[in-house]
Amino acid sequence: MNLLESISERYRKPCLSAFLLWGLGAWWMLVAGLPVNKPTHLRSGFKLETVSKSEGAFLFLNPDTSITHQMNLLYSSEGEPLLYYAAINTPVCIDGICKPVLVEMYWDLLGDYVGYGEYPNQPLTKYDHDPFLSEDHEKLHGLLLDRNSILDRKSLDDLYDLRGVSQDKIAYNGVEIDGISGATKKEITASIVSGALYSCYRLWYLAHGDASRKIRENLPAIYSDTLARQFLRSGQSTYRYYAVRQMEGADFADFAPVMNVFEEGNPLVRKHILKKLPDSLLQQSDIYGPLYEMFPDLDNGSKTLLLKKLPLAPAAAPPLSDHLIEMSRNQLLIYLKQLAKSGGQLPPEVRDNLEEAAQNPDFIYAYLIQDFLIP
């Protein structure tokens, strides 16, 4: 019995119309280079609702199949690049039997996978043809988001190495461990959708292979001042990091968005802001003020960098004496060195704070301050 026969006479006509309508829509979207289906998963911070148009960007190669796929660049309603998208139709073969896997895959403008959608009439299935359950989709999305997945270091043979001869796999008393990552076989398989290893493997390589590389290479060509501002505002740490890395001298003059990134960004982004911020700007009180005010709430690396830059903003040093016990040993040494360099009398509030910390029985580095106060 075919699909049509399985639908009762009463619903056959409307169903057929709906299907044809969907097919027409899908065809049009395909021709227009737009996604046909709602994504099953999309990394937070990304939306497709504002997509207004699509442009063919480049072809990329799936080395497993030697099939090339069309990569499209989706634009927002404001006409700015938003995401990359490709309709993937790739065979996945097991023991000589191949089946097509159809998905729509999305990448951000840095080439990082952000999500996928499946076709309702071609759902992802496992080895036994059962369709993916929602937890399977969850797992696949999580796997594809992992740029540093163990799959990157594995051949399919390694993963299915029943003879245990893989050079990276080691076993001891029945426990198999990955010689590179230290992960157990159990942990590796836990990250892969059960019964769909081949699909997971192929899709991970599609998400992180040629497509990703070409997107990265394409970014300078589409990067603009508008996109730079969007990156800074985006909330995506990778976008912010990229934007900060592209900034030069005068770009930091409009400091408010940079300060916002400094507050919200991760330690790596903060480090780059502090390293790239021109000295002339750091000497301005409206710039060093808010930066040093954040000192007690910052990660360790940013604290160290701020302390190292105190010679450029000596006026920021006295208030930091409120935070002596939050400094590591080496940070405290940098700070005390700066105080010594400034010469003359210490401001009373600084001396008070130093003396208090020097007498604090729970402060592990009190002795450093004692040494400083009594040279």
Added chain:
Amino acid sequence: MNQFLFLFLLALFPVTVFGQQDFLLEAESFPTPGGWLTDQQFVEQMGSSYLIAHGSGQPVQDASAEIKLSEKGLYHVWARTKNWVPGNWEAPGRFLIEINGKSLSNELGLSPGWGWEYAGSIKNRGKTLRISLRDLTGFDGRCDAIYFSQDREAVLPDGGEALAEWRKEKDGSPEAPETNKAYDLVVTGGGISGCAAAMAAAERGLRVALIHDRPVLGGNASSEIRVHTLGIYGKFARLLKLIDTEKYPNGHPDAIKDQQKRDDNMASFPNIDLYLNWRAYDAVSADNQIRHVDARHTRTNERIRFSAPLYVDATGDGWIGYWAGAEFSYGRESVDTYGEEWDKWGEVWSPEEADNAVMGSSILFQTRVAEKPVAFPEVPWAAPVAGEHAAVAGEWYWEFTRDDLHQIDDAEEIRDHLLRAIYGSYANAKKLPENANYAIDWVGYLVGKRESRRLVGDHIFTFNDVRNNTPFPDSVVQEIRAVDVHYQRNLLEEDTPDFLSEALFYRNGVYFIPYRSLYSKNISNLFMAGRNFSCSHIGLGGPRVMNTCGQMGAAVGFAASLCKKYGVGPRAIYEVHLKEYMQLIEDQQETQLPEKR
């Protein structure tokens, strides 16, 4: 030092008579250490080996010594110690000094930073005094020394040069070691690379001194650290299989079996004099040539001066080169220094500007499921490090580094941070009902380092040598392992505990390390093997594992044999005798192991 001499020296201790009004008793010299362990890792920073009560929460057995003070009357007693986690909680490493079974009045281990704490006073009636260290917590209390003085106002230096001078004055030791030993080759560091160097040289007929600051050989592979050996054997399977490990999970107790194998095999080389528990503390050079290496016994503090025409620095931290004035590097080079970019990972792979965010150190631990519930104490002092993280097992990615910390200068802080991570995470896990029966079997206390100083050779091995699979005329080490460089996860995900790392892997088939990366550029008689070989931060990523380091050791051991044959230094082997050397390396694959091993 042979075992007989060591026992003889210890035998002098049980009743030691001192005719002074004051007396310094080094804790590490206690003839009966009980459950206290010798910790020699931070001598260069805090001044001495010390005893540590590393009981993973179970107070350890008392350490004890007997002394006799000749002056009768009141003596005041101080201990050099520290509160290793000061804060708003009871100090974790508290202990008492007992004299003749009676505790002195003050608990110790309460003050931040290494310094002297007053323990109390005793009335000396001229009889033998039995001094004991009584651990109160099992959580890593530490005692460096005990000082007895009739002067309550005695001024005791806390550290640095002043303490070193004061110590010299108290023990009356001469400037230079009085014992001299001469060898063909002095290898410092008994990790896998040092062992391999010693074996290779010894079987070619050289008389070798192998100086190692622990009681067992193997370094990170030893039963004291328990990392399994990774990497290939290259041309040296025959030798390296004598000292490697099985591929058990890191931290596994079967490391003890492999320890026995390694120790037995090393002891079977008649040309190797093993100096276990000896820590080198100086290497003196003149005219860019090392003249001698001085070492001190980690318990008795006896000293020996070792001299030889050739030296191997297999200390891991590059100490011999450092003391001798060898060029060295530390930290991550900027991406442009050697062109080591990997666009995919950017800054976490190689930074735009050089920094000190090197790969970190690890401490492993081992738990088991007992038949009955096992209690674990509250550890509030560990919570600021562990946070909410809960775990009953660790692995290699329990790793700590920070760019304001130096893997050598700040190693004690790094070790203590890892101990807090372990105890805190384990305590969190133990609060869950499903973990009630978990018990701690073992926690390491020696810092398992990945990266520290790298001595500079005629060739600096970099990422490009892997990326290009560069073939060298002097390729003596080979590896297929991926370049494996770590970064701390909290760099990208701020809320992740700071003691967890992520590894990045770059695989590119077989690559080679040239012999020129295994001898110093400016110290003419110094080889290096192990993680302190001549490489960049990224270059270290692949070959830093122990079988590969073992290959380096074997390669320099064989090179040393040709140096002796021709009376030349390491560089001449490359410049003049390369053909013969490469043939010698090649021949190793064919040479059979003597039957008894």
